[in-house]
Each structure stands twice: as C-alpha cells, then as structure tokens.
Amino acid sequence: MSDTLEGTAHGNGSAYGSQPRKEDARFVRGLGTFVDDLALPGMLHGAVLRSPLAHAKVVSVDASAALAHPKVKAVITGETLAQRGMAWMPTPSHDTQAVLATDKVRFQGQEVAFVVAEDRYAARDALELIDVEYEPLPAVVDARQALSPDAPVVRDDRPGQENNHIFDWESGDAQRVAEVFAEADVVVEQDMLYPRVHPAPLETCGIVADMDPVSERLTVWSTAQAPHTHRSLYAQLTGIPEHRIRVIAKDIGGGFGNKVGVYPGYVCAIVASMITGCPVKWIEDRSENLMSTAFARDYHMRGEIAARADGTILGLRVRVLADHGAFNATAQPSRFPAGFFGVFTGSYDLQAAHCAVTGVYTNKAPGGVAYSCSFRITEAVYLVERMVDLLAGELDMDPAELRMRNLLRPEQFPYDTATGWRYDSGDYPRALAKALELAKYDDLRAEQAARRERGELMGIGLSFFTEAVGAGPRKYMDMFGFGMADGAELRIHPSGTAVVRLSCMSQGQGHETTFAQLVAQELGIGVDAVDVVQGDTDHTPFGVGTYGSRSIAVSGAAVVTVARQVRERARLIAAAMLEVSPDDLEWGDGRWFVRGDEELGYTLAEIARVAHSSFEPPEGVDAHLNAVTVYNPPNLTFPFGAYLCVVDVDPDTGQVKVRRFVAVDDCGVRINPMIVDGQIHRGLADGIGMALMEQIAFDADGNHLGGSFMDYLLPTALECPSWELGQTVTPSPHHPVGAKGIGEAATVGSPAAVVNAVMDALRPYGVRHADMPLTPAAVWRAIQGRPLRSDVAIT
Amino acid sequence: MEITVTVNGQQHRRSIEPRVLLAYFLRDELSLTGTHLGCDTSNCGACVVWLDGVPVKSCTVLAAMADGKEVRTVESLAQNGKLDPVQQGFIRCHGAQCGFCTPGMLMTARWLLDRDPNPSEERIREAISGQLCRCTGYENIVRAVRWAAEHERRDEVTS
Numbered sequence: 001m002s003d004t005l006e007g008t009a010h011g012n013g014s015a016y017g018s019q020p021r022k023e024d025a026r027f028v029r030g031l032g033t034f035v036d037d038l039a040l041p042g043m044l045h046g047a048v049l050r051s052p053l054a055h056a057k058v059v060s061v062d063a064s065a066a067l068a069h070p071k072v073k074a075v076i077t078g079e080t081l082a083q084r085g086m087a088w089m090p091t092p093s094h095d096t097q098a099v100l101a102t103d104k105v106r107f108q109g110q111e112v113a114f115v116v117a118e119d120r121y122a123a124r125d126a127l128e129l130i131d132v133e134y135e136p137l138p139a140v141v142d143a144r145q146a147l148s149p150d151a152p153v154v155r156d157d158r159p160g161q162e163n164n165h166i167f168d169w170e171s172g173d174a175q176r177v178a179e180v181f182a183e184a185d186v187v188v189e190q191d192m193l194y195p196r197v198h199p200a201p202l203e204t205c206g207i208v209a210d211m212d213p214v215s216e217r218l219t220v221w222s223t224a225q226a227p228h229t230h231r232s233l234y235a236q237l238t239g240i241p242e243h244r245i246r247v248i249a250k251d252i253g254g255g256f257g258n259k260v261g262v263y264p265g266y267v268c269a270i271v272a273s274m275i276t277g278c279p280v281k282w283i284e285d286r287s288e289n290l291m292s293t294a295f296a297r298d299y300h301m302r303g304e305i306a307a308r309a310d311g312t313i314l315g316l317r318v319r320v321l322a323d324h325g326a327f328n329a330t331a332q333p334s335r336f337p338a339g340f341f342g343v344f345t346g347s348y349d350l351q352a353a354h355c356a357v358t359g360v361y362t363n364k365a366p367g368g369v370a371y372s373c374s375f376r377i378t379e380a381v382y383l384v385e386r387m388v389d390l391l392a393g394e395l396d397m398d399p400a401e402l403r404m405r406n407l408l409r410p411e412q413f414p415y416d417t418a419t420g421w422r423y424d425s426g427d428y429p430r431a432l433a434k435a436l437e438l439a440k441y442d443d444l445r446a447e448q449a450a451r452r453e454r455g456e457l458m459g460i461g462l463s464f465f466t467e468a469v470g471a472g473p474r475k476y477m478d479m480f481g482f483g484m485a486d487g488a489e490l491r492i493h494p495s496g497t498a499v500v501r502l503s504c505m506s507q508g509q510g511h512e513t514t515f516a517q518l519v520a521q522e523l524g525i526g527v528d529a530v531d532v533v534q535g536d537t538d539h540t541p542f543g544v545g546t547y548g549s550r551s552i553a554v555s556g557a558a559v560v561t562v563a564r565q566v567r568e569r570a571r572l573i574a575a576a577m578l579e580v581s582p583d584d585l586e587w588g589d590g591r592w593f594v595r596g597d598e599e600l601g602y603t604l605a606e607i608a609r610v611a612h613s614s615f616e617p618p619e620g621v622d623a624h625l626n627a628v629t630v631y632n633p634p635n636l637t638f639p640f641g642a643y644l645c646v647v648d649v650d651p652d653t654g655q656v657k658v659r660r661f662v663a664v665d666d667c668g669v670r671i672n673p674m675i676v677d678g679q680i681h682r683g684l685a686d687g688i689g690m691a692l693m694e695q696i697a698f699d700a701d702g703n704h705l706g707g708s709f710m711d712y713l714l715p716t717a718l719e720c721p722s723w724e725l726g727q728t729v730t731p732s733p734h735h736p737v738g739a740k741g742i743g744e745a746a747t748v749g750s751p752a753a754v755v756n757a758v759m760d761a762l763r764p765y766g767v768r769h770a771d772m773p774l775t776p777a778a779v780w781r782a783i784q785g786r787p788l789r790s791d792v793a794i795t
Numbered sequence: 796m797e798i799t800v801t802v803n804g805q806q807h808r809r810s811i812e813p814r815v816l817l818a819y820f821l822r823d824e825l826s827l828t829g830t831h832l833g834c835d836t837s838n839c840g841a842c843v844v845w846l847d848g849v850p851v852k853s854c855t856v857l858a859a860m861a862d863g864k865e866v867r868t869v870e871s872l873a874q875n876g877k878l879d880p881v882q883q884g885f886i887r888c889h890g891a892q893c894g895f896c897t898p899g900m901l902m903t904a905r906w907l908l909d910r911d912p913n914p915s916e917e918r919i920r921e922a923i924s925g926q927l928c929r930c931t932g933y934e935n936i937v938r939a940v941r942w943a944a945e946h947e948r949r950d951e952v953t954s
Contacts, residue, residue, distance in 0.1 A: 028901065510892070717933040722937070
C-alpha cells in the first residue's frame, strides 16, 4: 500500500476497519484491465445488427454485400447458428432466448446478424451492407394489453403457447387476508407502476473470445458477474467440454445485475472465433446496452392495506402484472418467478398477507431482475412503503409514528412472516429512532409547517426496508440449475502469506480488500499478506457469482470457514511442534500458544514454515496449510434500514430538489466500513435516479425512447445531496462473522423515501400518488388542476 | 491522413482514418487504455482528457482535431512514481469503486485544482457535473478532491 499515507490499519489487533483498497493503486493510474482494454494479436472485431422493429417476421437476411467488404472476415446470421444448433439459448428462467433471430424479431434492438471485421469501424460499416427484409407485425407494448384475446402472440415459437401468459405465482393466505380486511376500520388501495429502468453500469457489456483450434480450448474474457455459470452455459451451447473453457473477468466497470446473464453478442463472438480461428472482441455501445441488455422492474402493482382506526396494520394484499419482455430471461433463483417479491410484508407485524403475480410477454427487451434489486425486493419495498404512507395520509397520522407502531419488535426475531420468510435478526425501532434523531425530524416538521404557511412545497419522506440477501440455501435456490452455494479455497505459503480464491466476482465492491481482511482477521496475518483471486474459472472454485448482495453473505462465509479450517490444522501442527495436546492450545493475537504459558507458542507464519519443512506432521494430519469448502447458507440474511429524505418542490416548474438524505443502515458486522458506506452512497444515488429521472420508455409501436444518456437520465453530482449516514449493528446469528451484505440495500430502500417526500410536499394539493419517475413534467401535471386543500396550510 | 500529437509530453506521428475518434486513437494506437468510453454521446465523461490544457470528452473529438496539439491523459498524472494529490485523494477517500469513471474524474479534478486551489463542495460538484459515476453517489469523489485541495495547499502530500 505504498500509495496510502497511513498504510494498513490494525487497530486493536483487528484486521477489520476502514482502510484503503488494494485495487485503487491501478485504478487511479488508469491501469485497470477492463475487457475493452485487451488487445490480442490478430484480434478481430464484432458488431451486432439489430432489429429496427419491435415485432416482425424475418423474411430474408442477405449478407453478401457485407461479405464482399474487404475488411470483413465473416457474417454470422441466425441460419449460421441454426446449423450449429445455437440459434437459441436457455435463460435462467426455464425459457429460451434467440441468439440471432431466425423466425421473427420480438423487440426493437434484437440481435439479427453479427459481423466480424478487421477493426471496429469496418465492422460497423458492414452492418449497413446487410439487407434484411422484415414483414412488420403489430406489437404488444403495454403489459396491460398483453393478455387481451386480440393481442399479438409474441412467443409463437413456444409449443402450445397461444397467448402472452408466462406464469401465475402467489404467496400468502388469500382467505386469511379477506378475513382481516373484513375486520378492518380502514382499507386503502392504490395502483402504482414501478417503471422499467436500466442498471446502466458505466462500462457496457463486452467479450473477447479466443478459440484455439489446436488445443480446442476456448478462453473468454468478459464482463461476467458470474464467470462459472457463464462457462457452463458456453459448454452446453457449443459442445466444448467445460474443462476446456476458461472464463476470465478482469476488472468490471460496474454491474448491478446487468452482467449476470449471457447475452447473444457473447455467443456470437465465441462462434465467430470458432469460425475464423482468431480472437474476436465485441463491445456493445451505450445504445445497445440500454436497448437490449437486462432491464429492471416493469411491475404494475395494485396494493391494498387494511388497518384499525388506531393505526394498527392488519394485512396487505397485492396484485402484480409483471412485464418480462420478449423472452423470460430474468436472472433469479429459478423456482422464484417473482424473485423475492414475497417479502412485500416489509418490516411490519402483519396478521395476513397475500400477493398474486402474473408474468407476461411483450415486445420489449428481456431481463427484469437487475439494477441492484435483490431479486425484486426493490419493488416489494416500494409497494409496502408507499402503502404505509398512503395509510398514514388516510388516517391523518404522522408516517413516522405509524411505522413505529407497526414495526417488528426486537423480541420477535427470528420472525416468521405471513408469507413464509424467516427474518434472522433486527432491532427496527432503534434504527428508525436513530434516523429521526439524525434528521431532527420534529424540527423538520416544524420547518415544513412554516414553509407551507409561506406557500413553499417542502416534503419529508420516510421508508423502512427489510432486505433478503445472500441466496441460497441451495436446496431451495438455484441459478441455471446450479445450487446457490459458493466455494472458497485458501492456501498458506511457506512464509505465512496467503492466497484465497473466491467464486464471486467484484464489479467495484472491493473484494480484493474486504476478503483479505476476512482472512487476515481469522489468521492474525497482515491484510497485505493475503492475495485475493477472483474472476477466473481456471483458478477459482465453483460458485454462482456476485449479485443479490451475495458476496459477503455467502462467499464471505466460505472464506471465513476455510480460514478457520486452516487455523485448526495449524493448531494440530503447533501441538506437535510443542509436544502438547491440541486441547492445551489457545488462539490469540495470531498465535497458538500453551494455555497458561503465552511465551510457548507459534504464529501462523512460524507454523506454516514448519508445515512445509521435513517436520513430520501428526498421524492423520495433512502437511501444508490449505483448505477448500463450499458454503451453503442455512438461510438468507436480512439487512434493514430507515431512510429519510427531504425535498423542496418548485410549484411553478415541478422541479424536485433533494435537500437532505439520511440513511441508517444495519447490515450486521461491517468488515470495511469505508467500503460499506461507499456501497450505501451508490444505492442512494440510484434512489434519486429512479424516483426522479430514470425510465426506459417506449412508444405504442415498441420504439425505444431512451437509447442514450441524453434520454435516459442518470443523476449527476448536482442532483445528489451530501449523504448523511448512520448505522446500527445487529449481527446475523447464522453468518460466521455476523455480516449480512450491503450491496443493494440503499437501492432497495431509497426510492420510496424520495417518492414519499415528493408526495408529502404535494399534500397541500391533495395529490395521493404519482408514478416514478417524478420528473418536473410529472410533478407539474400532478399539481395542475388540483385545488389546494383547505386542511393543509398553503397560500 | 497523417497527424502529429504530443501525448503526455511525447510526440507521436501516425497515419489514421480521418474519422477516428481521439479516445480510440489513444486507446488503440497508443495503448493508453486509461481513457475509457462509456456512452459515445458526451454524457458520461469517462473519456475526459486534456487538449491543450482544457478538459475535453475524447469520445466526441476527432483525433485529427488533436493534430499539432498536446493531449494529457490519466497516465501522466503520477510523476516519477509519485502520485498526484488527486490520485492520493481518491485512494484515501474511497473516490473510486469500479474504477471506470475514475480517470475522467481525476483529469477534471486536476484541472479544477489548478484553477481553484480551494474549491467549495458546490464548485466541485459543478465541475464534475458533466460526468457520471454509477458507484460512488459522488460523495467520496467530492471528498477526494477536497482532500487533495487541503493537502496540496499545505504541501503535505507524500508519495
């Protein structure tokens, strides 16, 4: 860490704590290795021809003019792939997706052909030389029309598919809900849309595929959040045995779920390399990224909440219409068609709850689970937190008081929800109290009242969320048929330094640092003495990858487990060295020493040296210090938090300014608090983006209306306030160090706080609800034509 | 066409297609891959470099436009193995996460501090408002620039 001013911190002998990241030395020098940075000898460049139409028959594809281009080496069409049985690929949700269209195109931007040329400019030029004849078909764009009898059928390729229905899924007890609704004093109902949005990592998706025709080995460098599952899918598709495929992810420029799936461009680049015998690079541009890769959300929701007059919430009923686009390619545990939406009961003690979700096909890009959503918990939290605020409005109760009255109490944990989830641990009232205190809530309400007297629109919005992260257990959860468990492997070198190998893969979360801290803490060695290897299927154990905030919760647990196994083996060797019983040894300060005689003992480095020497280990004990494991989580972990947002709204323009954002997060034990805070900052910015700016929109013909960052707006430093963070720490009882995971918490929790704040600001106008994104135009429209309410002061 | 561009103090003469973008010229011709492309529409600023001392988005500048000019990229910030204060600030304050926007942010930050050695938080936010970061929520980038400003003025920066 020569770049740092203070070096590695080891306060109180702990390897945990805020400390600079190992990966930053290369990033600040511009020396990261992102996939587009690779340049292999003889490398060719690919480009994808995409459909201009949302729905059309493909009558013919004529690539002859493109093939005549002097720099073009090959053109791959759906027919080329069909001859190899690769025109379609499986999705993680028991569906198939066209790699290149053969029969129809089903969304605007769908992949139709793939050109391979000597440079990226020539490849783009040649796209214009391909002649595709389409026969346009009517498109179904609005999910609410997808099930009408006269809707065009998107997936007529599927045997027996006669409409656009994908699945019906429900959770909870409908009858019990009906009973509690009958007893309720008040029922509030609201329709709301969680719009289609996009994770839009700053680096788009890309690949370099290199098929070596002699060794018959395929090496793939790509933006893969899940390298091992990508390898298995490539093996299945190409017929190349798994052991001859190596998937490498070097540095990844943000993922947020966008880089979990396998995209047609990856498959085309692999085929192109097989055909040409050269390495082939394909890097999508931003328009391709926004138009064709995994979108997120697109949930049409109806919520009903029932309560007593005193504010005791009794039950929640939810109906969802889920727009999955043209192929059901949602990257989520395959037995959970609505992801973890089942946690929609949120953080409250409800007597009954029920949700029913219907998934439909439309002529839009596939995806659905992405953008740091923890498998649809974003939608669930938004739903319940909006409903609670609407209920507060109906009861004329303070939304903080209503939440405090209904939050789960610490003594109720572990808590079994009405929809069958077991929350591991929490102290919710403490987190909410802390957020209110940090924000000076009472002062804010007083200020708001004063501003309303002056005709100013100030809003205060709350949200309280419970996340469910760290999937599996593998018994219930799989991706592409692979049980959701993750491996780790640890090797101590003779000098006592270490290498730990992970099955997960960072996209910016700082694994090289945090996971080194985990090992260092268990073994009493320096953080700098631990190298972290990730993102290379030849050099890491199998696992399903980094998404759903799994890394610390699952891979972190695997790493701690192997570190403890190594420590135990070191104990046996130390006992032999000291000629005492292992039971007489105690671990402390990075040493095994004889209980009662601290002088008599060895550090891990001393034991490692002996373990690799000619010293004879005890009977039945392997020499060398190494371990390998697979961690199968017994349950999910349940991070939670209380958020508060303060906005000012310009009544004349509808412009929303986020003035303050207070976030109290509880993600259990924090390994590197600096990194944890950074993860939270990111998610809070997501919340501003989704609530106020971001939407992937289409016109009635299915034309994509946001194909660049000029139309798909992301928050800049000017839209984001300086975040105010607080924390509580409630360890997970089943994670080996009590950590819960933090990657997505703020993305999940923050949109509702922003929207609740804007709705609170518009309360004088009697506005109950407006859908995200709350752009100036949307807010202005919500205000227009609404008389000011007489019971809320504004002049 | 033939162009001569001085990049990070070193003169390069190349024959290029007139349409080649400066970002690709730097990356493909000179192997300076620290400059990244994130959007192609001048919105994200991952590609920010200096052209004759002024930050530009090199994804929308033709390499031909840099003929006879001086370009400075992220690779030039560290001098004689010593990191620039803005680089140190990004490390100290966790201003980088995935590292993709970082080079562009660093180049803008360096430019800002050369003109305003003590910028307010608002000034920093405004300076980077033409650039996007999807990881940091900008908080720690702002802090990193402030850190650099404070340490630069006190001349306390070490390598």
